[in-house]
Amino acid sequence: MRGMDGLGALGATYLSDIAAAADEAALEALRIALLGRKGAISLRMRALGGMDPEARRAAAPALNGLRDEVEAAFRARRAALADAALAARLAAEWLDVTLPARPRPAGTVHPVTQVMDELTAIFADMGFAVAEGPQVETDWHNFDALNIPPEHPARQEHDTFFLHRAEGDNRPPHVLRTHTSPVQIRAMLARGAPLRVIAPGRVYRLDMDQTHTPMFHQVEGLAIDRELSMAQLKWVLEEFCRAFFEVEGVELRFRASHFPFTEPSAEVDIRCSWADGQLRIGEGESWLEILGSGMVHPNVLRAGGVDPDRWQGFAFGMGIDRIAMLKYGIPDLRAFFESDLRWLRHYGFAALDIPALPAGLSR
Numbered sequence: 001m002r003g004m005d006g007l008g009a010l011g012a013t014y015l016s017d018i019a020a021a022a023d024e025a026a027l028e029a030l031r032i033a034l035l036g037r038k039g040a041i042s043l044r045m046r047a048l049g050g051m052d053p054e055a056r057r058a059a060a061p062a063l064n065g066l067r068d069e070v071e072a073a074f075r076a077r078r079a080a081l082a083d084a085a086l087a088a089r090l091a092a093e094w095l096d097v098t099l100p101a102r103p104r105p106a107g108t109v110h111p112v113t114q115v116m117d118e119l120t121a122i123f124a125d126m127g128f129a130v131a132e133g134p135q136v137e138t139d140w141h142n143f144d145a146l147n148i149p150p151e152h153p154a155r156q157e158h159d160t161f162f163l164h165r166a167e168g169d170n171r172p173p174h175v176l177r178t179h180t181s182p183v184q185i186r187a188m189l190a191r192g193a194p195l196r197v198i199a200p201g202r203v204y205r206l207d208m209d210q211t212h213t214p215m216f217h218q219v220e221g222l223a224i225d226r227e228l229s230m231a232q233l234k235w236v237l238e239e240f241c242r243a244f245f246e247v248e249g250v251e252l253r254f255r256a257s258h259f260p261f262t263e264p265s266a267e268v269d270i271r272c273s274w275a276d277g278q279l280r281i282g283e284g285e286s287w288l289e290i291l292g293s294g295m296v297h298p299n300v301l302r303a304g305g306v307d308p309d310r311w312q313g314f315a316f317g318m319g320i321d322r323i324a325m326l327k328y329g330i331p332d333l334r335a336f337f338e339s340d341l342r343w344l345r346h347y348g349f350a351a352l353d354i355p356a357l358p359a360g361l362s363r
C-alpha cells in the first residue's frame with residue numbers, strides 16, 4: 001500500500017474530479033466510483049480490516065480524513081450544481097411584468113361595441129346609468145305603454161316581428177322589440193323617479209337594404225326629475241355630440257316632429273358637409289338627422305308608475321349603427337353584421353383601448 005504522500009496525491013485528484021463534475025449524473029457516477037460498495041475509497045477502507053493493528057493504526061487516520069474530505073467535496077459540489085440549476089431556471093423564466101401588453105391582440109372590438117362603450121362613458125359622465133330590457137318584449141311595453149294603442153298608425157310603421165303563439169296559448173302577445181323605448185317603461189317601473197338612464201341594445205324591424213338591416217342597435221335616453229325642460233335636453237345632446245364626434249364646433253338643429261311617446265317632440269339634425277364626397281361633422285351647409293327626442297308624454301310616465309303632476313322627463317332615441325357609420329366613415333350598414341374577418345380587422349378597434357373620457361374616446 002502507498003504511504004501518506006500517495007494518498008494525498010490521490011485525494012487531490014479526487015477533489016479536483018469532484019469539483020469538475022459537470023452535472024448531477026457525472027457527480028453520482030463519481031460518487032459510486034469512490035464511495036460505492038466497490039468504490040476506490042471503500043475498497044481501501046475494507047482493506048484496513050486485513051492489516052495488522054499497528055499498520056491499521058498508522059493508515060486509518062489518513063484514510064478516514066480522505067473519506068471525510070471527499071464526502072464534504074461531494075456535498076459542496078451538489079449544492080453548487082443545485083444553485084446553478086436554480087439560477088439557470090430563474091434566468092430562463094424571467095419575465096418583465098412591467099412591459100406593456102401586446103399592442104394589438106388578434107381579435108378586434110366591433111365598431112358597434114366600441115360606440116356603445118364610448119357613449120356609455122360620455123353619458124356616465126353626465127350621471128346616466130345603463131338600463132336594460134329584453135329583446136323579446138311584450139307588445140304592451142313596446143307599444144301600449146308608450147302611448148301607441150292598438151289602432152295607432154305607428155304600429156304599422158314599425159314593421160314588427162311578432163312571436164308565434166300556438167292556439168290556446170294565452171300568454172300576452174310578444175314581439176321582437178322595435179326600439180329601445182320600452183326600456184323607459186321598465187326603468188321607471190324598476191327604479192322610480194328621479195331617474196337618469198341610457199339603454200343601448202338590439203332592436204328588430206322587418207327591413208333590409210343598404211341602410212337597413214332586420215336587426216340594428218339603438219340607444220335610449222331618459223331623464224326624469226321635478227323640473228326638466230327641452231333646454232336641458234338640448235344641452236345634454238349637444239354635450240354628447242361634442243364628446244362623441246370629438247369636434248368642438250358641433251351644431252345641432254331641432255326640428256319639430258311627432259312621436260306618440262313625447263310631447264313636444266323634436267328630431268335632431270347635426271351640421272355637416274359632404275365636400276369631395278367626404279363627410280365632415282360640424283361644418284358645411286348640410287344637415288344629417290341623428291336622433292328623435294322630446295318631453296316624455298304624461299301617459300308614458302303614468303304607464304311607468306310615475307306621477308305626471310309631480311315629475312317631468314325628457315327622452316331621446318338614437319341609432320347606434322348610424323352614428324358609428326358617421327363617426328368612422330363606414331359606408332354600408334349590412335357589412336356590420338356579415339362577420340367578414342377582413343372587414344372586422346379593418347374597422348375593428350384594439351381590444352385593450354377601452355374608451356374613457358380623460359384619455360380621448362377613440363385613440
Ligand code: DAH
Pocket residue numbers: 178179180181220221259261262291292293294315316317318
Ligand atoms: N323610439 C323611436 C324610434 O325608434 C326613437 C325615439 C324618438 C326615442 C323620440 C325617444 C324619443 O325616446 O323621445 O324611432
